[in-house]
Every structure is written in structure tokens, then in C-alpha cells.
Amino acid sequence: MNCPSLDKLTTELAKLPGIGPKTALRLSYFILRSPNKYVNELSNSLTDVKDKIQLCSKCYCYTEQDICHFCLDPHRSDNTLCIVENPSDISQIDSSGVFRGRYHVLHGVISPMEGIGPDDIKAKELFKRIEAVKDTDLAITEVILALDADLEGDTTALYIAKTLKTYDIKVTRIAHGVPIGGDIDYIDHRTLGRALENRVQL
Ligand SMILES: [Zn+2]
Structure with a gap:
């Protein structure tokens, strides 16, 4: 099959932790078969986490505001x-x-x-x-x-x-x-x- 876009998606998915090439390919086909609505939502949430989340200016945890809810x-x-x-x-x-x-x-x-x-x-x-x-x-x-x-x-x-x-x-x-x-017998030294x-x- 000559589908560079599918290959590209598989390559990107395979970069995720714990995802091997086989799982990446399966996920790519799953996305391809999914309704447009789901794929749009998935794509939007990927950009949203990068666009909206920043580091809290006090404690440096993730937040969508300047100061996180732990600090407030x-x-x-x-x-x-x-x-x-x-x-x-x-x-x-x-x-x-x-x-x-x-x-x-x-x-x-x-x-x-x-x-x-x-x-x-x-x-x-x-x-x-x-x-x-x-x-x-x-x-x-x-x-x-x-x-x-x-x-x-x-x-x-x-x-x-x-x-x-x-x-x-x-x-x-x-x-x-x-x-x-925990069982003491099974705990490392x-x-x-x-x-x-x-x-x-x-
Ligand atoms: Zn904070």
C-alpha cells in the first residue's frame, strides 16, 4: 500500500512510550477507520495540551492559568x-x-x-x-x-x-x-x- 500519510502517522505514534511498531500500525488503522468527529477531537486535544498548558509561575507544575490550583x-x-x-x-x-x-x-x-x-x-x-x-x-x-x-x-x-x-x-x-x-522474602536487598x-x- 502506498499511503505516505498512514506511514507518517504510524511513525509518529511509534515514538510514544510503550508503543511498538505493531501497536502503532494498529492504532493508525483504528484512527483511519474512526469517524471524522473523533479524529477531529483527538487532533484538537493534541494541540490544546500544547497551546493551553504552561508551567505555574510559583511551583512549576502544569496549569492552564498563571498560578496553579495547588498554589491558590x-x-x-x-x-x-x-x-x-x-x-x-x-x-x-x-x-x-x-x-x-x-x-x-x-x-x-x-x-x-x-x-x-x-x-x-x-x-x-x-x-x-x-x-x-x-x-x-x-x-x-x-x-x-x-x-x-x-x-x-x-x-x-x-x-x-x-x-x-x-x-x-x-x-x-x-x-x-x-x-x-509487601512480603519481606521478595524484597530486594x-x-x-x-x-x-x-x-x-x-
Ligand atoms: Zn503552582
Whole structure:
């Protein structure tokens, strides 16, 4: 079949994470067979996310306004900041219902191996934000680092903790360890080691 437009669609779909060439081709045929109304809506929503969504000017999560609803919510505490790597981490943490403070998205983590330094993530913005409210009612008293338990997460956590040393701020990191319902027999040694380090008194 000589249908360059179909080939092009398949090529683009295959670039999506988790979509192999076969699935991409199946999706292309599905789109081709779909009613125009659906295809128009799909196409509009693709352009809409790029046109309408921007970064919140305070916390850098995604929003369609200048300031996101997490930053505007009057029922959240201004004094606690939860630091995450990606905007999608916020929905995960927020659905736990445990954290009621504000967020800050780094948009990456420090990775010397990949040449990503502190200036390549929103770290400067974080320190500026903390500095701006220092000695006011809105001053940050605790920073919770909700970063991955890997080398990059460790490096980033250490860097932020070190930089915040001069402030009167409690810097904590979310505990990593045995998942709820997890069986100790099946947990890898590193996770178990972390769980032991992060043990809590009963
Ligand atoms: Zn925000």
C-alpha cells in the first residue's frame, strides 16, 4: 500500500512510550477507520495540551492559568514544601491525601553521568522561592524531598539539603522501604536496607 500519510502517522505514534511498531500500525488503522468527529477531537486535544498548558509561575507544575490550583488553595499550609521531580508526581502524592502543603517541581534530577547539573533543573527557583518568604508568615519550615530512591534522587536530595543548611528549615525525605502488603522474602536487598535505615519507633 502506498499511503505516505498512514506511514507518517504510524511513525509518529511509534515514538510514544510503550508503543511498538505493531501497536502503532494498529492504532493508525483504528484512527483511519474512526469517524471524522473523533479524529477531529483527538487532533484538537493534541494541540490544546500544547497551546493551553504552561508551567505555574510559583511551583512549576502544569496549569492552564498563571498560578496553579495547588498554589491558590487557601486550605493548604504555606510552610511546608514537597519537592518532586515531575508534575505527574504531584497527582500521585496528592491522591495519598496525607500531604496538605505546597509543591515545587524540579523538572529533572541532578545526574552527573548525563551532564545534568543543578542549573538544569528548577533548583535555583526553589531557593529563590524559599528566600523570598524568609522571615515572613509564609516562611518555609519544612522541605520534604519526594524523590526517587536512586543515585540521581540521592544526589539531588543531598544537594538541596546542603544548600538549605543555612536556613532554619527541617529537610526530610520520604521513606523508601517495604510496600504495604509487601512480603519481606521478595524484597530486594537495597530496598530492605533502606527500610531498615528508615525504621520507625513503635
Ligand atoms: Zn503552582
